Amino acid sequence: xxxxxxxxxxxxxxxxxxxxxxxxxxxxxxxxxxxxxxxxxxxxxxxxxxxxxxxxxxxxxxxxxxxxxxxxxxxxxxxxxxxxxxxxxxxxxxxxxxxxxxxxxxxxxxxxxxxxxxxxxxxxxxxxxxxxxxxxxxxxxxxxxxxxxxxxxxxxxxxxxxxxxxxxxxxxxxxxxxxxxxxxxxxxxxxxxxxxxxxxxxxxxxxxxxxxxxxxxxxxxxxxxxxxxxxxxxxxxxxxxxxxxxxxxxxxxxxxxxxxxxxxxxxxxxxxxxxxxxxxxxxxxxxxxxxxxxxxxxxxxxxxxxxxxxxxxxxxxxxxxxxxxxxxxxxxxxxxxxxxxxxxxxxxxxxxxxxxxxxx
Amino acid sequence: xxxxxxxxxxxxxxxxxxxxxxxxxxxxxxxxxxxxxxxxxxxxxxxxxxxxxxxxxxxxxxxxxxxxxxxxxxxxxxxxxxxxxxxxxxxxxxxxxxxxxxxxxxxxxxxxxxxxxxxxxxxxxxxxxxxxxxxxxxxxxxxxxxxxxxxxxxxxxxxxxxxxxxxxxxxxxxxxxxxxxxxxxxxxxxxxxxxxxxxxxxxxxxxxxxxxxxxxxxxxxxxxxxxxxxxxxxxxxxxxxxxxxxxxxxxxxxxxxxxxxxxxxxxxxxxxxxxxxxxxxxxxxxxxxxxxxxxxxxxxxxxxxxxxxxxxxxxxxxxxxxxxxxxxxxxxxxxxxxxxxxxxxxxxxxxxxxxxxxxxxxxxxxxxxxxxxxxxxxxxxxxxxxxxxxxxxxxxxxxxxxxxxxxxxxxxxxxxxxxxxxxxxxxxxxxxxxxxxxxxxxxxxxxxxxxxxxxxxxxxxxxxxxxxxxxxxxxxxxxxxxxxxxxxxxxxxxxxxxxxxxxx
Numbered sequence: 001x002x003x004x005x006x007x008x009x010x011x012x013x014x015x016x017x018x019x020x021x022x023x024x025x026x027x028x029x030x031x032x033x034x035x036x037x038x039x040x041x042x043x044x045x046x047x048x049x050x051x052x053x054x055x056x057x058x059x060x061x062x063x064x065x066x067x068x069x070x071x072x073x074x075x076x077x078x079x080x081x082x083x084x085x086x087x088x089x090x091x092x093x094x095x096x097x098x099x100x101x102x103x104x105x106x107x108x109x110x111x112x113x114x115x116x117x118x119x120x121x122x123x124x125x126x127x128x129x130x131x132x133x134x135x136x137x138x139x140x141x142x143x144x145x146x147x148x149x150x151x152x153x154x155x156x157x158x159x160x161x162x163x164x165x166x167x168x169x170x171x172x173x174x175x176x177x178x179x180x181x182x183x184x185x186x187x188x189x190x191x192x193x194x195x196x197x198x199x200x201x202x203x204x205x206x207x208x209x210x211x212x213x214x215x216x217x218x219x220x221x222x223x224x225x226x227x228x229x230x231x232x233x234x235x236x237x238x239x240x241x242x243x244x245x246x247x248x249x250x251x252x253x254x255x256x257x258x259x260x261x262x263x264x265x266x267x268x269x270x271x272x273x274x275x276x277x278x279x280x281x282x283x284x285x286x287x288x289x290x291x292x293x294x295x296x297x298x299x300x301x302x303x304x305x306x307x308x309x310x311x312x313x314x315x316x317x318x319x320x321x322x323x324x325x326x327x328x329x330x331x332x333x334x335x336x337x338x339x340x341x342x343x344x345x346x347x348x349x350x351x352x353x354x355x356x357x358x359x360x
Numbered sequence: 361x362x363x364x365x366x367x368x369x370x371x372x373x374x375x376x377x378x379x380x381x382x383x384x385x386x387x388x389x390x391x392x393x394x395x396x397x398x399x400x401x402x403x404x405x406x407x408x409x410x411x412x413x414x415x416x417x418x419x420x421x422x423x424x425x426x427x428x429x430x431x432x433x434x435x436x437x438x439x440x441x442x443x444x445x446x447x448x449x450x451x452x453x454x455x456x457x458x459x460x461x462x463x464x465x466x467x468x469x470x471x472x473x474x475x476x477x478x479x480x481x482x483x484x485x486x487x488x489x490x491x492x493x494x495x496x497x498x499x500x501x502x503x504x505x506x507x508x509x510x511x512x513x514x515x516x517x518x519x520x521x522x523x524x525x526x527x528x529x530x531x532x533x534x535x536x537x538x539x540x541x542x543x544x545x546x547x548x549x550x551x552x553x554x555x556x557x558x559x560x561x562x563x564x565x566x567x568x569x570x571x572x573x574x575x576x577x578x579x580x581x582x583x584x585x586x587x588x589x590x591x592x593x594x595x596x597x598x599x600x601x602x603x604x605x606x607x608x609x610x611x612x613x614x615x616x617x618x619x620x621x622x623x624x625x626x627x628x629x630x631x632x633x634x635x636x637x638x639x640x641x642x643x644x645x646x647x648x649x650x651x652x653x654x655x656x657x658x659x660x661x662x663x664x665x666x667x668x669x670x671x672x673x674x675x676x677x678x679x680x681x682x683x684x685x686x687x688x689x690x691x692x693x694x695x696x697x698x699x700x701x702x703x704x705x706x707x708x709x710x711x712x713x714x715x716x717x718x719x720x721x722x723x724x725x726x727x728x729x730x731x732x733x734x735x736x737x738x739x740x741x742x743x744x745x746x747x748x749x750x751x752x753x754x755x756x757x758x759x760x761x762x763x764x765x766x767x768x769x770x771x772x773x774x775x776x777x778x779x780x781x782x783x784x785x786x787x788x789x790x791x792x793x794x795x796x797x798x799x800x801x802x803x804x805x806x807x808x809x810x811x812x813x814x815x816x817x818x819x820x821x822x823x824x825x826x827x828x829x830x831x832x833x834x835x836x837x838x839x840x841x842x843x844x845x846x847x848x849x850x851x852x853x854x855x856x857x858x859x860x861x862x863x864x
Contacts, residue, residue: 054812061823080812080813081812081813082812082813085558085559087558087559087560088557088558088559088560090560091560092721095718095721095722096721099725101729101812112560115560187555187558187559189559192559219545220545220547221545222542222545226545230461233461235461235464252829347559347560351559351560355394355396356394357395358394358395358396358399359396360396360555360556360559
């Protein structure tokens, strides 16, 4: 970015001789730009029409793309996507309030959905849609529906550490012997639910002590993707991630070239938390019927199957009877801590703990 | 009109301030005196001081080598030293960090930012060296002062304004840098403000951090003003008019040339080399959010160009009255209005973007999430750049020509269109080109304000590099540097080799 400072004049005066003729190419370029400019600047401004929905999406673009394309093929309805980080977009919707241009919201963690639910910004999901997914993975009040699940794991670099040396509990990572060896991403939306689980299971003081220990030990990365890449490169021995990031990385790099593996925390441990991706329609939507149609579509067998059968998403489909990607540990074998989505809360308390611990 | 422009610039600034001040004192204290703020303060100050010093030394060395020595390849080197200005720092950091994670954190940030910003010192110092009166040095030599003595006692003091001005630019750019620090995992105020926003706390937390950051920018401005002092080095006569170049020979030649080659390799070779390397690597859909299809590439390029052109037009439109005013009139009111526009200089893009979002979402809904809002942000960010380039041109217009036009029956607008604009065209053109380059390589405001469905080269590169999908980002990075270099090339060819020094 070029910038300048006040009070300085250019070092060299610019010649004042003006050119009498302008090259024809210049004129052509100007005319071309005049034609293209409005088109390029208008972006996806067609929202507001019935065959256009606006989706605020805080999931991976590839996953959203599968749903948006599939929905268009089935209904002819186009969806414009605004992408961003999960809490960022949730707060954007909260600030926009009842006049939000968004019709739909899809996010990777339930706390953001709970936040919008608490603010009364979500429209109730059709009963038939909710019935497609086991009740414990959707909102208790029916304000949003669960889509996909994924497991928290510990990724480790196979040449730096043996799997036997890995801890059974997430809480062990705050012990002094892990100094400098742990990669975390405290500003990633996936981190706050874990903090909340520790708080619910062990109490506030224990959670703070754990976070302070983790701060001493950890190398901080911007997001989970960066953690996965760093552990695989050998920058750091272990990293706290959602398992699907590792599977995606393995697909990209090739299974024979990868230098890391994943370790499941012990049954019931805070670290074995399952995160829920969910979808909701906004009360402010001007196309409530189309929005409900989309929610019905995303939990349909067809859409859930499409999400499960590819080498990009690697999350567990939640609709009954749809099998997950066989590369994953079977969903029925996962042993998450016993905590329900309402207890998981809306991220406010974990954020305060992160601040007190100096991580935020 | 000019006052109105200043107000447009000041509104987002004032908004951040008001938001920060509206926090209850106890809560504000708790937010300011939390552990991470101390850490950020140390990180930020350390990197600004270190980068500024390194850039000062490297820039001085580069300018001294090129301006005061004769050797084959000298003029090529003079051009190559300016090229890094056309490569955004987040592209340079992408290149370095994709070589090895060793180039992360403080050390990496120092390398990357020094590579990106040393031309801010090199260009003005080289220009100043060219403008020095050689007879002063000759007199000193005749009076028995050695070569190094002349440099230390005669040349260096005269270079002070250019040197400190350049270093101030380095300091300010480092303070507001965001993309490079994020990629290099170095936490500063800008990265933390973004993190707070990302985690959904775009409230008092972000505003308070922003106010601290603005205060740091003001400290830099003050420090520079104090260091430069009131000394002026004007000369009375025209002085000697020959270049003071000595032939580069003897034992000093190999190390100096080696250092120059190393500098070019680090600042240009690494970014271009790594982009080329990653262009040839395989990439799949798994971890890259945006797979480079020809349509996506074309779309992003077109958006970048369109926003660059439209943004430059709006910026110039707003800058023109201020620049004209500043070139013609003196007085406290004019100074206040002009300086108000410059204030945006010390404000990071992230602060302006965030306050524009909050401001429009509640109070100016019709322009919320529109292209216009993004263009407005560009105009606020790059107004000073446009003013500096245009003011000089306007200052050279002869008012008598305008008077003649009026007396021959032209209206005010007629005078502006038929006399002022054609005469000032070169200056306006170079201002437009500079703003265009800055916009196409801008990241933070674009990231936060791009309307739904709009992707530019910068946002596409960001989506991929932030997930370490280096190969996927490469085509976009190549296009952006290509676009930036092409416009820099056209700019320099049309307006003289060092017209870029208008940023001085």
